[in-house]
Amino acid sequence: MIWYPYTQMKHLKELPKMVSGKGVQMNLEDGKTLIDGISSWWAVIHGYSHPALNIALKEQADKFSHIMLGGLSHQPAIDLADALVRITPSGLNHVFFSDSGSVGVEVALKMAIQYWSNKGYEGKHKVVSLKNGYHGDTFKAMEVSDDSDFSRSFSTVLHRGFMLNIPKGGFDASPEEVLPAIQELERTLADHQDEIAAIIVEPIVQCAGGFHIYSPLYLQAARELSEKYQVLLIFDEVATGFGRTGKLFAAEHAGICPDIMVIGKALTAGYLGHAATLASTEVYNSFLGDSYQTALMHGPTFMANPLACAVALRSIQLIEEEQYLEKIKCINQIILDQFENLRSPLITDKRVIGAIGAIEVTDSTVFAQFKTFAIDQGVWLRPIGNVIYIMPPYIIEKNQLIKLINVIRDWFEHFLPN
Ligand SMILES: Cc1ncc(COP(=O)(O)O)c(C=O)c1O
Incomplete structure (x- = not known):
């Protein structure tokens, strides 16, 4: 049952x-x-x-439907990674695949925390997120999501970081309306930058939290402040990606590029569960080294599943055509x-x-x-x-x-x- x-x-x-x-x-x-x-x-x-997605799926199934990405590669994954780098905000050049939005968020948080330790900073592992936010049902994703029916049963075991207010005034808020939230963010970063690895937000719209819309001015400020106080900026575009907010990605409303971005859901147009976590070259480079110690230790069985990649590629073509x-x-x-x-x-x-x-x-x-x-x-x-x-x-x-x-x-x- x-x-x-x-x-x-x-x-x-x-x-x-x-x-x-x-x-x-x-x-x-x-x-x-x-x-x-x-x-x-x-x-x-x-x-x-x-019809076009069905064909893409069937054609790929006739070739091979799955291959592990550990120690092997394949063209649909390479082509999809290239396509994602092309269509996402300029600066996100490296694509890590996974199998759901929640896992994509986990990967983003792992990247951010390990980025700092790879660079020799100890203790930077807390995350700033926004009240009312939702980033998935796995443990770390719940930790950066606001308390809700989704996570309440686990609240005692979640190690919360900093949960801040979203700016008031909606998309067209005036600078004065957005300012208190920006000031709260700056205070938090200034006081705790040695502990904070990243800020994670659903850019522009917090969907599962009730479709609260906020100003791109806040995202622009978050970009500036994250650089000033040395924390990474993560955009969770699992819900907002692929056109949902009127731009291909919500980050475009603010004209900025995060350090890490997560996409899922519409990536495969509902055909197969899949997600991708994209990172800047700066983030990626911090994982390069001579030992396993600095590598990204993650590898879901179905990452870059060829059927998912084939259908995602065709879906992106359709969006454009x-x-x-x-x-x-x-x-x-x-x-x-x-x-x-x-x-x-x-x-x-x-x-x-x-x-x-x-x-x-x-x-x-x-x-x-x-x-x-x-x-x-x-x-x-x-x-x-x-x-x-x-x-x-x-x-x-x-x-x-x-x-x-x-x-x-x-x-x-x-x-x-x-
Ligand atoms: C913004 C956001 N992030 C992450 C997730 C989790 O995605 P999934 O359900 O594929 O694990 C969701 C799901 O609703 C979401 O809206």
Whole structure:
């Protein structure tokens, strides 16, 4: 029997069963069809069963589906590493593959901590992160994530670093609004630079923490301060990467390059679990030496799995060939227009950026019955706490997107139990 994620199994009723998918449509065993409004945990950016991705996968499977990367290499991995270096912010030249976003974050943190010890600094192993952040479910990833239902059971064994406030005022915040958060960051770095290895943030949008959007000014300041106080800057773009915020990578909003960047989820368009941790040459060079002692001791079995690499490469080509950033602009405009007319006294905030739209309400009970309602209406949407959000596949049609938002509107206007 399956043990389902984030689920109190005692209360679990039978779950809808998917049997096939095409485009944004999920086909269920009972004959229902649903529009996927959240790209299956933000990964399925091209929709289901994309012909070009299916071909890439099958062609690679006919050659070889797996080969260990220890002591061997292969072309799909080499080509994908090259493609990632080309499309990510300039300065990230070295690619370490792994099998999930959480592990990609672990690798980033290992890189940062070992970077300092390789350079002869002892004691620089704490991490600065942001309140409300989420970086995955493995232990070190939980440690740099804010306390939440995801990590609460383990809070006594997590060795926390420094958890700081995110800047107020959203994407377009004024310098004055962002300043208190920058000052807090500077105080923390100034007081503890001898203990701190890195700052890790989800740039621009904290997704799983409820889609809080903050200013690129903060990221620019974090870049300057990390250099001033000698700590590394890590961007976790597992959720924001590959166009989700309207730029190919959220770092581009700030026009800066972190020292280390993690990508996952949409990397393989939902076909296979995979992630990559990219590092600057400065970081990479610190691992060069004559002994194992300074090498990066990590190597997941499925790192650079050839099927994952082949599908990721084809996915990147599609993003470029099909001009997805233009599509994302249209999605953004439709969300903005439709959210404009969505009103309820229960709504406390609406946040939109790129192909993300989030609506925050007074408390999570507002959405207690929403999931069932959404399925009955033919859409797949899952609130996170007191936020309902859409993060659709980029191939979504206008009428499908409007339907998603209409279901949310109907919930507020007609169906919300009193
Ligand atoms: C920003 C961020 N980092 C890391 C992760 C963890 O990724 P995975 O679920 O692939 O381990 C997530 C997952 O939601 C995420 O949103």
